[in-house]
Amino acid sequence: MVEGLVKRYGRDTLAVDGIDFRVPEGMTVGLLGGNGAGKTTTLALLLGLLIPTAGRITVLGYDMARDRFPALARMNFSSPYVALPQRLTVAENLRVYGHLYGVARLDRRIADLAEELDLGEFLHRPAGQLSAGQKTRVALAKALINHPEVLLLDEPTASLDPDSADWVRGWLERYRAERRCAILLASHNMGEVERLCTEVLVLKKGRLVDRGSPGALIARYGREDLEEVFLDIARGRQAARIGA
Amino acid sequence: MNGTARRVWALLYRHLALYRRSWPRAAELIYYPVLQMLIWGFTARFIASHPVTTFSLAGSMLIGGVLLWEIALRSQMGVAVSFLEEIWSRNLGHLFVSPLRPSELVAGLIGVSFLRMLVGLIPAIALAWLLYAFDLFQMGPILVLFFANLMVMGWWVALAVVSLILRHGAGAETMAWAVLFGLTPFSAVFYPVSVLPMALRPVALALPSAHVFEGMRAVLLHGAVAWGEMGWAIGLNVIWTAGAMVLFARQFRAARVRGALISIGE
The missing domain is CATH 3.40.50.300 (P-loop containing nucleotide triphosphate hydrolases)
Known part of the structure; x- marks a missing residue:
């Protein structure tokens, strides 16, 4: 409010x-x-x-x-104008934010998000090597990591x-x-x-x-x-x- | 792990993953301490070859000075450069909208700095022992206090540098390398405070590092622990650390008022 x-x-x-x-x-x-x-x-x-x-x-x-x-x-937040560390893989980025948000059973959560948002193909690729569309999906996964x-x-x-x-x-x-x-x-x-x-x-x-x-x-x-x-x-x- | 420990670990993990995926960054951690050791080690060997005893001790003091000063330098850069990594990767926005407290951010950066310092310094210490037969640990248990005081000094200087970056943006990033180098002449790393002109001595004596290096020379020259110098170093570190924390807290708040956390990379 x-x-x-x-x-x-x-x-x-x-x-x-x-x-x-x-x-x-x-x-x-x-x-x-x-x-x-x-x-x-x-x-x-x-x-x-x-x-x-x-x-x-x-x-x-x-x-x-x-x-x-x-x-x-x-809460959580997503914006294409705020980047995630480019050298870290998608999984590493999600792990960092999972810890920051205190997510329980983090490996399971990352696997679920990978499946729901179709990240599996590039889960272990550095974030800097993704296309714009893939980056948007990763940003969304980060924003949803803690079930906001x-x-x-x-x-x-x-x-x-x-x-x-x-x-x-x-x-x-x-x-x-x-x-x-x-x-x-x-x-x-x-x-x-x-x-x-x-x-x-x-x-x-x-x-x-x-x-x-x-x-x-x-x-x-x-x-x-x-x-x-x-x-x-x-x-x-x-x-x-x-x-x- | 409780919430704070997990958030601090998140930052450590983020930087460990970065170094694992960027060998130039990892190599840079070792490169400068080893280079310094080679330059000053050979200088010290040349001086030590002089037949006079005092000169041979001066060689040890040079190598000891290089190694110990690297602790402060690497500790300071470890915090400041790790903070800059977040700016360079445009990641600060995500960090500051997470539940990460500013104090946890600082704790995480200090943890990264400690690991970076160890990675850089261990090869240099080994090199000093292998090439110049200089055993840093000959100073005895007091070495722990030397280490601790110089690390803490590196950290509070870094906190002041981060505050400057929060105030002036990434344009102040050269401070991450420049500030502690600028304090080297006053830190009495390679010579006693008494060598400095009278007007500059109060500056030196206000720095914990000058007292640590006076203490180091006391150990190497006389085999005695200068507890008075250690007391000064610890006391000054407490005062400067408190000052740097206040400065950081104020600049962090001011950055939230000005909107600098959004535009800090510019």
Whole structure:
């Protein structure tokens, strides 16, 4: 749960400007916004990489400002922009993160993930030698190593071909349903957001400018799909559409 | 294994796996200590060939100085370079969003540093014994205190270097190699503190290393343990370590305020 979250860098840059939201168990909430809208900053604040200027973040009942480590043990994160050590094999990387997250029966867990995410072919290959699609699957395996109850995903299907991206989305849907996991998804892929998210938060210049289910947003803006809604908001046509 | 031990082991495992898969990194651990030993060992042999007794002792002091100073250097680089490895591999983001506490990160880096130091130093000690008949262990049990003080000094210097990297980003990475080399003239490794100009002596005496090397010379020259010097070295290490921990904690927090943990590789 996020209440009145503000992040300011120095005097001039307001990256996140007083946003509130919650991600219920078993739901996927999407963070939409153009470059610099504050999506990555919001994720970093939730993960404790950044200290908020104001506001409160509570994850799984823990106040992240005072007691973030018990919550971090039950969360995880995946982003194509944060790498895993390239010289270590996939299995070694998963072993490192399995130990960091205190995963029980780690060998079994790695074998299960290898099977579920089809990593077997390159499990013993250095991470730096994998294709973009394989790296994304490994990043997802790392993010799922501890059976997270809260999953933060930054562009989880970036650089994937449509088939692989579809496979990942399907997998995430199943995982959320089976584990009742709360997922916060930052993405520029509107089709992905429409398919996965139960609620969408639209950010612009750090402010939450609109929110609702994908269907509700599309209806409110009188558009065909979420991409057109996104363009309306990004180009400042929001008032005109609603007023129309 | 409890949670903390597992997280520290995770970091150790990560670096052990790295060295297993990168022979240039593993070779570099041994290369510099052995090179230093060869250069200074032959210098010491030349000096020791002089007929005067004091000169022959100076040879032992040179080799002893090289070996012991390598402990501090390798301990410091072990922590700082291992931290840089996380920056170079863009892995810090994943580490800091895991349940790994900053104190556990430091403990893991110290563990890696200890292993790196042993791998680098054991061949150099063996070489000193084989080529120059210098037995480091002739100093007796006091050697343990010399080792411990120099390792701890290497670690607190490294903690200060990591703090600088957190403050200034990877642009400060040369500090990982430069800082302790910069302290060499004041550490009285190859000469007593009394050789330094009066104005520089307080700088030397504020460093645990200067007291360790005065202690080493006392053992080699007089066969006596300079307990006073050891007391100073331990006391100074406690003070500097506390200072470095405060600095690290402040810079880590400041990095979380500025967003440096996200952009530190830039």
